[in-house]
Amino acid sequence: NAGVMQNPRHLVRRRGQEARLRCSPMKGHSHVYWYRQLPEEGLKFMVYLQKENIIDESGMPKERFSAEFPKEGPSILRIQQVVRGDSAAYFCASSPFGGEISYEQYFGPGTRLTVT
Amino acid sequence: RKEVEQDPGPFNVPEGATVAFNCTYSNSASQSFFWYRQDCRKEPKLLMSVYSSGNEDGRFTAQLNRASQYISLLIRDSKLSDSATYLCVAQTFNQFYFGTGTSLTVIP
Numbered sequence: 027n028a029g030v031m032q033n034p035r036h037l038v039r040r041r042g043q044e045a046r047l048r049c050s051p052m053k054g055h056s057h058v059y060w061y062r063q064l065p066e067e068g069l070k071f072m073v074y075l076q077k078e079n080i081i082d083e084s085g086m087p088k089e090r091f092s093a094e095f096p097k098e099g100p101s102i103l104r105i106q107q108v109v110r111g112d113s114a115a116y117f118c119a120s121s122p123f124g125g126e127i128s129y130e131q132y133f134g135p136g137t138r139l140t141v142t
Numbered sequence: 143r144k145e146v147e148q149d150p151g152p153f154n155v156p157e158g159a160t161v162a163f164n165c166t167y168s169n170s171a172s173q174s175f176f177w178y179r180q181d182c183r184k185e186p187k188l189l190m191s192v193y194s195s196g197n198e199d200g201r202f203t204a205q206l207n208r209a210s211q212y213i214s215l216l217i218r219d220s221k222l223s224d225s226a227t228y229l230c231v232a233q234t235f236n237q238f239y240f241g242t243g244t245s246l247t248v249i250p
Contacts, residue, residue: 068241
């Protein structure tokens with residue numbers, strides 16, 4: 027009964043490098059959300075995806091950040107040319123439904139990104 | 143104005159105490175509400191959904207007041223293991239808005 031899986035759990039990148047964060051949703055879930063949590067702050071919505079579609083990316087920074095959820099394989103959050111301010115915990119959550127239906131999200135263990 | 147606001151605390155209570163957390167949301171179109179708990183440096187875990195009629199799960203009771211746009215969580219007979227940060231969440235269409243959390247420490 028695998029839950030939401032994220033890897034890597036910890037990622038260290040130098041400024042200017044690329045970071046790739048992966049998320050495999052729970053079995054049977056086709057909706058994926060990415061959140062960022064800075065130290066001592068709440069979770070901030072970044073993007074909501076279904077298979078092969080970005081539904082809502084209103085929380086994503088306009089530059090350097092992108093996300094995808096291909097037909098096969100995990101969802102990927104990609105950060106290009108990382109800067110120190112990108113250091114945070116990135117959580118992925120999945121749910122079986124989306125849209126206006128009330129539903130619960132289940133979170134993965136997160137990826138802690140440190141930019142040196 | 144933040145979508146969801148919570149008193150950050152900290153709340154320090156003795157074992158066995160009853161503690162209540164409140165949370166307000168700004169968007170009257172929000173359709174669903176949840177409480178999550180988050181332990182230090184871990185992922186949020188769903189505690190319970192919040193229904194208009196109020197709902198209870200063991201020692202935990204959640205209430206929703208749509209007219210006043212606030213949500214509450216009551217924890218009875220606090221245990222040491224209840225120590226965590228409690229996150230209030232409002233779902234508005236596709237998005238989930240998280241409060242910054244209320245910190246609870248239960249003291250022996």
